[in-house]
Amino acid sequence: MIEVNELTKRYGAVTAVNGLTFTVRPGRVTGFLGPNGAGKSTTMRMILGLNRPTSGSATIDGHPFDRHKAGLRHAGALLDAGDVHGGRTAAAHLHALARGNGLPRRRVAEVLEEVGLAGVARRRIAGFSLGMRQRLGIAAALLGDPPVLLFDEPVNGLDPEGVRWVRGLFRRLAAEGRTVLVSSHLMSEMENTADHLVVIGRGELIAAQALAAFAARGAGASVTVRTPDPDGLTAVLTPEGAAVRPADGRALTVTGLSAARIGELAHQHRIMLYELAPRTASLEQAFMELTADRADYRADSRADSWADSRADYRADSRAGDRR
Structure with a gap:
């Protein structure tokens, strides 16, 4: 289990994470959502002891991660698929991690087979595609067979088969009773993968609830x-x-009434109904509505703003030519 309590991280005058509190429980896939710059990666790094919080705490199974000996036996993580030594082979990279965590050598072959990289174990990582690097990062996270797993944007660069494989992997890990936290900006992936959501904006908690309940908060x-x-x-x-x-x-x-209430009112007033079908709001609709005032980076939503600016530029250019 992951427990975050009043977690805060400041960089000078900038507050990246502000009083964040939530719990990630075992046995389900928890999606970690937020606009760009919301503090998701910073939070995950503090959970793993890579960044030290300004205040508050983050624990894995009741203890800060850096107090766990042989850390990969307690938690595995994929944070940045590109953060590996390109001159090493996939097998050498995993063997180094295994030695540092007191893990048996056989685990390297096992996880390479599990992620589909057994056939390229001796190839240098510099020649890997982004999707292959993602699979290698997942292999590293699984190496210690840990009860807690964290993944930051794990489907980037994966082809459709790889995306489907990752979905199945996360569900299987959760079904085995593990704690699985997945950060992603792809709403479709969360709808297909997550059971529960933790949503943040500008470093603060917006929601921590079941995916269906969060989606239902949208006006859609x-x-x-x-x-x-x-x-x-x-x-x-x-x-x-x-x-x-x-x-x-x-x-x-x-909108504004449940299907059950509509049916009751129609019955009371003897109005015949041919169809009564609830339409659930999409996760993307709810996310956009509930994080609208928490996004630091937002493009102009006016459909013709770009066209208008180009027209103004051309007009100014023609005027300049005439002058």
């Missing part, structure tokens, strides 16, 4: 209702606080 959650009497149903639902807008045909899109 709605109910599609099809009825022969859309005007009558609208008149019934609106006083109950629902927002109702027409959809195709005789369908309505309703």
Whole structure:
């Protein structure tokens, strides 16, 4: 289990992580989300003892990671797939890690086989693609067969087969009772992989809850209702606080009321329903809405802003030519 308590990290006047508290429990995949610059990587580095917190604490199974002897037996991590010596072979890189952590040599062959790199064990890492480096980083994380695993953007550079393999790996590790924390900016991957989410913005906690519950917080959650009497149903639902807008045909899109409540009201007022279908908000919708004021780097959302600026530039250029 990973426990983070009032964790804070400052770099001079900049606060990267501010009073962060959350728990990552075993037996499930926990997604770690936040906009660019939110403090995710800094937090993971503090959990692993690579950065020292300004205040607060981060522990693995009740102890700071740097107090665990033979650390890879307690926690494995992939933080930066490019942070390896390119002149070494894949096997040599893992053998060095195994020796430093008192692990048997056979583990090197086992993890290389598990991640699909057994056939390139003697190749130098400098010649590896990004996807191959990611697999090597995952092999290093698995080397000590640890109960706790952390992965920072693990699917970068992986082909579709590799992405599917990683999803299955994370689910299997969680099913074995391990603690799995996965940081990613890909919402589709979190929807397909995570059971629980920890969401931060500007170094502060936004949410720590089940993925489905977080997605439901988005305004995109709605109910599609099809009825022969859309005007009558609208008149019934609106006083109950629902927002109702027409959809195709005789369908309505309703927000603000659950499908069960809509069904109850329709029954009470003897309004026939042909369809009553809840539409769950996507994780991406909820994430964008709930982190909108916590993003340090955001492009101009106006669709024509770039076109406008180019038009202004061309106009200025023509005016300059005439002068």
